Amino acid sequence: MTFFEDLAARIDATDSVVSVGLDPDLDRLPDFLDADLPRWAFNRRVIDATHEHAACYKPNAAFYEDPDGWRALRETVAYAHGKGVPVLLDAKRGDIGNTARQYAKVLDDVDAITVNPYLGEDALRPFLDREGAGVFVLARTSNPGARDFQNLTVGNDKTLYEYVAQRAAEWDDGNVGLVVGATAPEELEEVRELVPDLPFLVPGVGAQGGDAEAAVEHGLADGIGLVNSSRGILFAGEGADEEGAYFRAAGDAAKRLKTRLNEYR
Numbered sequence: 361m362t363f364f365e366d367l368a369a370r371i372d373a374t375d376s377v378v379s380v381g382l383d384p385d386l387d388r389l390p391d392f393l394d395a396d397l398p399r400w401a402f403n404r405r406v407i408d409a410t411h412e413h414a415a416c417y418k419p420n421a422a423f424y425e426d427p428d429g430w431r432a433l434r435e436t437v438a439y440a441h442g443k444g445v446p447v448l449l450d451a452k453r454g455d456i457g458n459t460a461r462q463y464a465k466v467l468d469d470v471d472a473i474t475v476n477p478y479l480g481e482d483a484l485r486p487f488l489d490r491e492g493a494g495v496f497v498l499a500r501t502s503n504p505g506a507r508d509f510q511n512l513t514v515g516n517d518k519t520l521y522e523y524v525a526q527r528a529a530e531w532d533d534g535n536v537g538l539v540v541g542a543t544a545p546e547e548l549e550e551v552r553e554l555v556p557d558l559p560f561l562v563p564g565v566g567a568q569g570g571d572a573e574a575a576v577e578h579g580l581a582d583g584i585g586l587v588n589s590s591r592g593i594l595f596a597g598e599g600a601d602e603e604g605a606y607f608r609a610a611g612d613a614a615k616r617l618k619t620r621l622n623e624y625r
């Protein structure tokens with residue numbers, strides 16, 4: 361099965377397009393979590409609490425880039441897979457071909473990845489050519505600085521993010537999606553009009569205050585796509601003084617987001 365076939369089956373099974381972001385910020389992990397690998401201990405409990413509502417888990421590589429982090433990530437990916445949930449690594453890779461080939465090896469372990477198109481097609485080929493893997497190309501990101509470059513006009517009449525979206529559609533062989541932020545609902549709509557068939561990963565609902573309705577209305581192609589929340593789910597239990605209550609809050613937050621998104625599906 362390809363990533364997008366798996367994802368379609370998972371969306372069906374959970375009735376959910378929620379991507380649960382696994383960004384275990386060491387500075388925010390609860391004090392009661394006394395473990396050898398705290399990020400893994402945290403993620404395991406989050407996965408236990410949220411997997412019924414998770415179409416996908418999206419660990420961001422930035423939260424794992426040290427030796428203990430790599431171990432925590434490996435355990436997390438295996439555990440998510442054990443629960444039947446696909447894993448999308450948010451790594452935003454993009455480098456010259458020789459290096460990109462090394463980066464792409466991570467697709468032996470995870471099901472999909474985010475990539476940065478700035479270096480051009482040859483930097484993305486090692487990911488695009490991976491049988492079965494999903495590749496989400498950054499088009500219009502959710503941060504305020506996205507406008508600095510992505511909204512510039514290139515050629516005669518297109519913004520850079522529109523141009524990237526069109527190129528990504530040309531690369532698509534049933535394996536390509538786009539990253540478009542929920543904080544830019546007008547851009548979401550424009551990109552959807554340009555590329556009706558590509559599923560989007562839409563980050564930025566929750567902590568970034570993005571538009572959940574636009575995320576669903578424009579993010580899904582034939583019902584397939586992902587709307588991500590990380591901090592809004594992971595740290596929903598902050599303030600709870602015991603473990604059970606803390607992680608129940610994460611489960612409740614994932615369920616609430618699923619229910620809210622489903623109003624617009």
Ligand SMILES: O=c1ccn([C@@H]2O[C@H](COP(=O)(O)O)[C@@H](O)[C@H]2O)c(=O)[nH]1
Pocket residue numbers: 381383420450500501502503539540541563564565566567568588589590591592
């Ligand atoms: O445009 C983008 C691309 C990626 N992200 C990532 O998604 C999550 C969002 O986390 P929240 O806590 O829900 O804000 C995080 O890993 C980002 O690096 C994004 O936000 N926007």
